[in-house]
Amino acid sequence: MRLGSIALAGEMVLRALGRRRLSLALLALLPLAFFAARHQHVGQSIRFLVLGVAWAVSTVAFFAGVSGREAERRLCLTGSSWGSLVAGRIMALLGLGACLSGGYLLLVVMYQPVASNAGVALDLASTTIVAVLLGTSLGAILGQELEGALLLFMVWGLQFMIDPASTTARFLPFWSTRELATHAVDGPQAGSLSAGLLHAAVTSTVLLALTASLSASRLRTRVSDAGRRRRSAGRRGEPSSSAAP
Amino acid sequence: MRPETWLEQLSHELATRGLTPVDVASIVVELQGHLTEAGGDPLGVFGSPAEYASRVAASIGPVEAPVRRPGRPRIRVRDLAMSYRRRPVLRGVSLDVRAGEVLLLVGPNGAGKSTLLRIVAGLTRPTSGHVAVSGPIGYAPQSGGLFEHLTPAEHLVLFGRGRGLTRARAQREGQHIAAQLGWDAMSDGQVVGELSGGTRQKLNVVLAGLGDPDVLLLDEPYQGLDWESTRRFWELLWAWRDAGRAALVVSHAHDALDRVDAVMELGVPSREVAR
Numbered sequence: 159m160r161l162g163s164i165a166l167a168g169e170m171v172l173r174a175l176g177r178r179r180l181s182l183a184l185l186a187l188l189p190l191a192f193f194a195a196r197h198q199h200v201g202q203s204i205r206f207l208v209l210g211v212a213w214a215v216s217t218v219a220f221f222a223g224v225s226g227r228e229a230e231r232r233l234c235l236t237g238s239s240w241g242s243l244v245a246g247r248i249m250a251l252l253g254l255g256a257c258l259s260g261g262y263l264l265l266v267v268m269y270q271p272v273a274s275n276a277g278v279a280l281d282l283a284s285t286t287i288v289a290v291l292l293g294t295s296l297g298a299i300l301g302q303e304l305e306g307a308l309l310l311f312m313v314w315g316l317q318f319m320i321d322p323a324s325t326t327a328r329f330l331p332f333w334s335t336r337e338l339a340t341h342a343v344d345g346p347q348a349g350s351l352s353a354g355l356l357h358a359a360v361t362s363t364v365l366l367a368l369t370a371s372l373s374a375s376r377l378r379t380r381v382s383d384a385g386r387r388r389r390s391a392g393r394r395g396e397p398s399s400s401a402a403p
Numbered sequence: 404m405r406p407e408t409w410l411e412q413l414s415h416e417l418a419t420r421g422l423t424p425v426d427v428a429s430i431v432v433e434l435q436g437h438l439t440e441a442g443g444d445p446l447g448v449f450g451s452p453a454e455y456a457s458r459v460a461a462s463i464g465p466v467e468a469p470v471r472r473p474g475r476p477r478i479r480v481r482d483l484a485m486s487y488r489r490r491p492v493l494r495g496v497s498l499d500v501r502a503g504e505v506l507l508l509v510g511p512n513g514a515g516k517s518t519l520l521r522i523v524a525g526l527t528r529p530t531s532g533h534v535a536v537s538g539p540i541g542y543a544p545q546s547g548g549l550f551e552h553l554t555p556a557e558h559l560v561l562f563g564r565g566r567g568l569t570r571a572r573a574q575r576e577g578q579h580i581a582a583q584l585g586w587d588a589m590s591d592g593q594v595v596g597e598l599s600g601g602t603r604q605k606l607n608v609v610l611a612g613l614g615d616p617d618v619l620l621l622d623e624p625y626q627g628l629d630w631e632s633t634r635r636f637w638e639l640l641w642a643w644r645d646a647g648r649a650a651l652v653v654s655h656a657h658d659a660l661d662r663v664d665a666v667m668e669l670g671v672p673s674r675e676v677a678r
Contacts (some may be wrong), residue, residue: 162564167561170553170560170561173553173557174551174553175552177552177594178552225550225552228544228547228548229547229548229549229550231526231548232542232548232562233562233565235524235525235540235542235565236540236541236562236610236614236616237565237566238561238564238565
């Protein structure tokens with residue numbers, strides 16, 4: 159993986175997303191709607207705001223992954239590395255998520271300051287990372303937009319319905335979001351910072367591993383593998399690729 | 404062979420023998436008149452375009468002999484079989500495509516032509532059999548394979564990177580290929596999703612040819628192209644072939660039969676019908 163290739167892949171993801179202005183505007187408004195719906199309750203408004211960011215970012219990440227599936231395979235055929243493409247996409251989405259989170263952090267600080275604004279920033283940051291990786295991994299698992307969107311709805315429905323104090327809730331990707339928000343709003347006695355961060359770290363690692371393994375199996379073509387072998391063998395004039403089941 | 408096809412190939416053959424565009428045009432116009440008056444199959448009247456071009460070139464002055472000689476195999480397929488949900492799509496397919504050769508795949512819908520191309524490209528795994536490809540591959544799918552919200556120029560940069568080309572070089576090379584298809588890729592500021600089907604297919608061909616791959620896999624490459632663009636596509640493909648590239652082309656168009664070096668019909672059983 160080369161930095162230039164990762165940067166280029168990321169740049170193209172941002173260019174493509176930047177042209178979908180209405181979609182971006184709607185997704186940027188989604189957390190605001192959640193926030194506005196509960197703005198009279200400080201704790202709930204922050205929790206719903208961050209969950210709204212998570213919803214918006216994971217949805218963008220999912221559709222960014224699905225929309226380029228065939229083209230990415232073709233890019234790998236021309237010699238691009240699957241790792242650069244996936245890393246570039248993740249970096250671009252993280253940047254986009256950071257902008258969205260930054261904007262909403264500003265809103266919280268100005269409109270509804272809480273016990274720990276730094277805690278809200280940490281919550282937004284960890285949630286953005288988990289959301290990008292959730293959307294990306296779902297895009298790697300399911301190539302179809304409808305099926306993927308329904309799976310996202312399922313995750314989100316469960317996230318909102320299951321009692322966060324239950325053991326089952328800990329198996330949901332954004333349990334950490336609520337825990338960190340509670341810590342930021344109500345103080346250390348109400349939510350555990352370390353438990354929230356540990357949950358976010360484990361979830362991110364699992365989702366990243368899932369994304370990497372699925373993307374590798376999908377995008378690594380016989381040709382790209384052969385290209386790597388040829389480069390390492392110093393072009394010995396052997397067939398550049400061959401396949402047998 | 405249809406007179407238009409014969410004249411088209413003759414133009415190409417004359418150009419490869421160093422005749423100026425003016426000479427080529429005057430010869431073609433003259434022969435067009437003969438063919439219109441006399442009628443009949445130009446192959447029977449004048450022989451193959453290559454032979455006739457050689458005779459004309461020899462009569463005009465010292466020219467180089469035709470240089471096209473198929474080289475070593477670039478694509479080798481042996482006993483390939485592919486099934487989808489136990490339904491056999493390909494059975495016992497074997498073929499060779501050499502450097503400097505264009506092989507056309509024909510067959511009815513569902514015969515497995517696109518599947519075979521994807522297997523050769525390494526995008527689909529066969530059920531059994533063996534495929535060996537020598538050299539970088541340029542692949543143009545029948546549809547898809549593009550980013551809907553990127554412009555053609557951005558595609559050139561992105562696909563060029565895989566070939567190790569800089570931004571400027573990828574756009575320059577891409578523009579050069581596009582110009583041969585009569586298309587200005589760089590000034591087309593629309594995103595791919597807004598392009599016509601024919602222009603998308605031109606972009607697919609340009610991306611396939613970017614970086615001079617040794618092997619070209621083209622699936623319905625001139626689907627949606629107008630007559631002039633189709634003519635230009637064949638000129639481009641012949642130029643690539645003459646430069647030593649191997650091409651495997653899928654097409655339903657009957658006129659393609661006259662324009663390639665070999666034809667393979669896929670169906671049951673698969674057979675090579677002409678070479």
